[in-house]
Amino acid sequence: MRKLSLKLGIIFFITLFCIETFMMFFLHASLTNSRVEEELASLQARGNSHRTILEQNFNKETLAHVVLMESEETTDVVVTDYKGTILASSQPHPEIKDMIKNLNGIVPYEGRILQDNWQEVQAIATISPIQTQQTTIGYVFMFQNTDSIHALMKRLNKHFLIVGIVSGLVTIAVIIVLSRKLAEPLIQMKEATLKMSKGDFTVTLSPNGKDELGDLSNAIQLLSNELNHLRQERKEFLSSIAHELRTPITFIKGYTDILYKRDLTGHDRQKYLAIILEETNRLSRLIKDLFDLAKMDENSFVIEKQSLSLHAFFISIEAKLSPAFQEKDIHFVVCCEEGLTLWADEARLEQIMINLLNNALTYCRPGDTTTVNVKEINGVLTIVIRDTGKGIPKKDLPFIFERFYRVEKSRSRALGGAGLGLAIVKELVQAHGGEVMVRSEKNKGTIFELSFKGVEADENHFMH
Template sequence: MRKLSLKLGIIFFITLFCIETFMMFFLHASLTNSRVEEELASLQARGNSHRTILEQNFNNETLAHIVLMESDESTDVVVTNHQGEILASSQPHPEIRDMFSKIDGEIPYKGRVLQANWQEAKAIATISPIKEQQTTIGYVFMFQHTDSIHALMKRLNKHFLIVGIVSGLVTIAVIIVLSKKLAKPLIQMKEATLNMSKGDFTVDLSTNSKDELGDLANAIQLLSNDLNHLRQERKEFLSSIAHELRTPLTFIKGYTDILAKRDLIEQDRQKYLAIIIEETNRLSRLIKDLFDLAKMDENSFVIEKQCIQLHSFITSMEEKLHPAFQEKGIYFDVHCEKGLLLWADEARLEQILLNLLNNALIYCAPGETTSVTVKKNKDVISIIVKDTGKGIPAEDVPYIFERFYRVEKSRSRALGGSGLGLAIVKELVEAHGGKVKVSSEINKGTTFELLFKGVEANEDYFMHRR
């Protein structure tokens, strides 16, 4: 926490310090220049006021009166004639002659600033011309010592220093609070990701904020939940694989040992061989299903699409499966409109329907019905597989497409299912760019609906997973 909050604090402090320093210097310079300009304007106005009085009565009495007026003030006045000779002065200012010699050109009637450098000079100075019938007859020089300006600047600097210290302390306090507030969720996220890297996905991040940090926390929380779900699925998947592989292997090994160690009559021998062959076939189908799912996960599963005449395809499926349904006493009906075309992989489409119809064959009792209906709505081909079997409980329907999920776990061996058939169906349908829907009621049956785009649609719509 300290490292992250310290880094954030330093960054914030440097940024705000630079901004505040620039603003302080700018404000200080502006106030200083403004104050000096006010002093110069006041000094110039005072000189112009004396000049106006002298223009009305330019005599010794008026000169004495002006000198007397400035004797108690912080300013000094010097009155000269047109040639620069001093006529009256409240304080001696020998620099008058140097200033006078540097006067270049006509002095404007409103006056002029002669000395404005208050930082180095002892006094600032202005000059106002005395006119008589548009002719300059003299000058009024005004001086103000810079001690008062320096004192003013000193007080101003002191005030700025106090303001700077206070603002600096407030800035530091605000930075500490903000850095900790910003660092805390980031540190929680860092710790959460470290725990996730160690296999602990029980992350609980606060997601109340609506900013980018809240979005990041939501994303990490979602990732944690997904990883936790995947871990649980992986455990169940590995456990199910181990169970499914161990059971047929146990049968095969047990009956092989019996055949090898005992003298059996031919009838028992054939019986045990049939069991071994059945379990071997079951094991082979399971491995094939696992291999297909692995290729789908790696996106290396090939869908080789072609134009399928659905009526011929469904009729062929009926001929293959009708004996199996007939043997069990289940009614098997097929309905497909003629002329329907579908852009799909024929072998994979057959695998999809075989898995669904095999489930119907398993879960339907004699006298019940299984049907396959193919129809078209606009450019969507719908293949509906419906049975009137025992149905699926509502709480199990959302999970039936998960791998190794079984509705009746206690009877799964007796019924022969491995829990992979519907998972493969979903993967294959989605590999064709289609969707699969399911609805079911207990003791009323189950309906699977496969939705595909027709061959007339743009072929780019379909997904090619390779």
């Protein structure tokens, strides 16, 4: 489970460990060097100061005085003449002979370091020449035991070890916390996607900030919500289809049974056959509508556009639908200016108009009026279908273009319909590059407004 955090942790640790070790070594070496350099510089300065005194009075008394000064200190002095013969010393240092032998040339007046490799020798050493009138008459050798430096290094090493252990532990603790914190959302997301792959879309991921991980987690959350919504929609869609199919089939089956079993009069027979025919028509219309919508979803629905003369088109629509409106005693008025054209598929535009006008017909009472107005204003063609029918309640308005949505949930036979008409209208209008808007007030009427911007020049238009 924690493989990722372990990997991250190990990488972090190795990196930090290398950086820390390098820094510690660097610090340790520079501390040691500067400490030894300090010791050497002060030893050299001390030797030089003895040398100055001796240059003024190079006699036994001064020598004794210099030796006396050093006998109390951790440093030692040895004074020789220019040949290397020891004149005075606070401690015997037999290695002086070798040192004199290895001098190799003139010692500069400010002196020289003779031994600084404190790890190997017992004492570090400097030399300062004693000169009178530019001639070297002797040397002041200064020695300092390296024990104090060794002790200092021991202390320093101990401190470094403590600091190293503490910082190592703190680093490990911080890395564990950090890598877990980094890996936690990833593990959460992995579990969420696994859950989704098994068909459970009820995923809730905790918000993970505004970084890339947060974005990924939001995207997964969005995906799961969307899938959940789709599944819900599919469920509703299927149950609506089942319901819509069941009702006419129940009718057809019932009346066929009656016709089959009972001895009926010719009049009754006609009546029942008419019902069966009506239900069969309803079924075939429903199936055609569903088929159309399925094709639109698949983008395999072809719109064959052509320059359509709207005046002639609307005269034919009026002629087709007037009898139905007359029969229900509804005034039906169509107004379309002459000379208007639209780049459209005639059959599909007719389907749009028939769906909208069928609704007006269904939801108007006798004495109501339905008007169709076609105008072109500023290059925008608008078709307005206005009725004074029962209207649509405000709360239902946002949903009426959804598939199977109906205001009358009872799905009564009188106001029958599957609730697919407006969904098809919307798809078809959009396929023509247009828009559909609705305004309605309960018990006052409804206005559908279709608007088409410009005239498109392409011949065939596939729906997207």
